[in-house]
Amino acid sequence: MRALTWHGKQDVRVDTVPDPQIVNPRDCIIKITSTAICGSDLHLYDGYIPTMQAGDILGHEFMGEVVEVGHGNAKLKLGDRVVVPFTISCGSCFFCEHLQFSACDNSNPAHKADMSEIAYGYPMGGAFGYSHLTGGYAGGQAEYVRVPYSDVGPIVIPDGLEDEKVLFLSDILPTGWMAAENCAIEPGDTVAVWGCGPVGLFAIQSALILGAHRVIAIDHHPRRLELAKSLGAEILNFEDVDVHEALAEMTGGIGPDACIDAVGLESHGWAIDNVLDMAKAKVGLATDRTHALRQVIHCVRKGGRVSIPGVYGGMADKFPIGALMEKGLTVKSGQTHVQKYSKQLLEMIGEGKIDTTFLISHRMPLEKAPDGYKMFKEQQNDVTKVVLKPH
Missing domain, CATH: 3.40.50.720 (NAD(P)-binding Rossmann-like Domain)
Incomplete structure (x- = not known):
């Protein structure tokens, strides 16, 4: 598949990388229909967040169609349209039970968590496409993505709500x-x-x-x-x-x-x-x-x-x-407890109480993502949000 990868300060490239695979029973694979460049991505682009490695797949604001579901996932089915929170949360640890989803104790692999524990006193929760401090997970600025604990995070989108109305439920x-x-x-x-x-x-x-x-x-x-x-x-x-x-x-x-x-x-x-x-x-x-x-x-x-x-x-x-x-x-x-707010905000979007589409200034194919990053960095007056289309 094609994906946007990090190679150093202000060096991002669209490369061909291996397709994601189901690893754990609660995983799913999503075909990305819309993804966006976040202001937080610019911190990676500018080299401010440590532990990035060459070839890491970027992106934590994305949504798409479920194309494969692990046998331990009873929530999702093939064909569901979902928005995926940028935080990866197990749903059952102390923090998830207290609705502090971004502090999940189980989503950051142990050897990765050691790095953030040294920096911050306790390990960070997992997050998509945001350095090895948060687990080194592949992000969603790609054609496909693996979603761990996908019976907890993704929110199913009802028919009639197009991508651009709900995409930003993922983070911002x-x-x-x-x-x-x-x-x-x-x-x-x-x-x-x-x-x-x-x-x-x-x-x-x-x-x-x-x-x-x-x-x-x-x-x-x-x-x-x-x-x-x-x-x-x-x-x-x-x-x-x-x-x-x-x-x-x-x-x-x-x-x-x-x-x-x-x-x-x-x-x-x-x-x-x-x-x-x-x-x-x-x-x-x-x-x-x-x-x-x-x-x-x-x-x-x-x-x-x-x-x-x-x-x-x-x-x-x-x-x-x-x-x-x-x-x-x-x-x-703190990082956002996205899952705590998803249902409420989706309802408000559906009722017309919240509009998010005003923010989008540019739409580009995934292949143009490096240009999108450069524009977002250098033209902040004119570029308020870049939405990328992988397919």
Whole structure:
């Protein structure tokens, strides 16, 4: 089959690789009908996430048709259309039973889990196409993919809902929803969102659905800010204003009740702390550029809530722990517990309460995926989401 493979920093290629096979009784094989490039994929593309190996198949946002089912899987049948969560979860461990699916204790093979246990204290859960820290699983930017524990993750899509309406149930829609839910939104709340990429835009949409009185979006790409505005957000261009001063003025000097960092480890801009982060990262003295997170902690009101859906992978420098403690902030973060939200969000899509198709800016065949990555990296104002079609 054809698949997009990683070969080094900003070097991805469509190669011919072996077809996936059933390995365990609960597996299934899916023929991919739609897959997408995620902002998190750019962290792999830019070389920020360790333990990638040449030839690894990328992609964790995908859906398709079931073409083979293991004998231990009673949930799926041949021909089912399914969206597959990017998190691989067994459904029965301590964490899955507590609906913390992304923390699954059984989905990361033992020898792979050792790497993440050294880095993070405990092993990470498994994930598709996202380094050997998360199990080294082949991703879905391919013609076919093997899905482990496929009696737990995949959600069957009813007839009448085309791919593009439901594809983002795989990751970014539930990620945006969980980011907003982690804000513990109360009536009258003001929520500020840093980053109007795919997750940030869905976090804006979700925060408003969950009852936020105001949502303020912060970015510097004009088109992304316009998309945020079209969803109902007020907008700030961080190149034109002092963000802290602007937010204080907009909230009567108090600050936002909750703030969402949808930027993650590759903050942009020429603020002095970010310039220092870039310099230290170049020489290996730091990994993550955390300007956005520092600003979030600085701007949120005293006693406020901080939600971090943005991906971080390593060590942060100059972290404002004093502000975090002295202001009495509550922080929630983590990879998304996709399976917790799938049914609810699918119903909302079917009822027309959530639209995701506005996000798609480009559609390309799988063979053009390297061009899609380059565009997404270099043209972020114009490229909001690339959907790839393998067949």
